[in-house]
Amino acid sequence: MKTLGLVSCQEPKHRYxxxxxxxxxxxxxxxxxxxxxxxxxxxxxxxxxxWTGNQWMYLAVVIDLFARKVIGW
Structure with missing residues (x-):
């Protein structure tokens, strides 16, 4: 990378x-x-x-633990 003049771009670390x-x-x-x-x-x-390609969407599901099946979303 040095010989080609390339440098890496890194996101700053998240501060909690x-x-x-x-x-x-x-x-x-x-x-x-x-x-x-x-x-x-x-x-x-x-x-x-x-991630849908242009925005974030969320999916919330409810599961019956006995049947292990989705009962609502």
Whole structure:
């Protein structure tokens, strides 16, 4: 790269900051017990961001943990 006069471009490192307010304590009702005996007892959710080529969009899904199937988005 030096002989060709090329230099790399790097993004600056992200600087993490401490929040000005503490987050409220949210109870963990599931307690990492993922064994479910009937449908509609436990629903879980996830959010992911998808680059569409010109903008970011997000996808939020709700999954029934018993059937392991998406029940809503």
């Amino acid at each position: 900051r401490k929040a000005s307010q503490e987050h409220i304590e949210i109870p963990n009702h599931l307690g990492r017990q993922f064994v479910v005996t009937a449908p509609n007892e436990v629903w879980v959710g996830d959010v992911t961001y998808i």
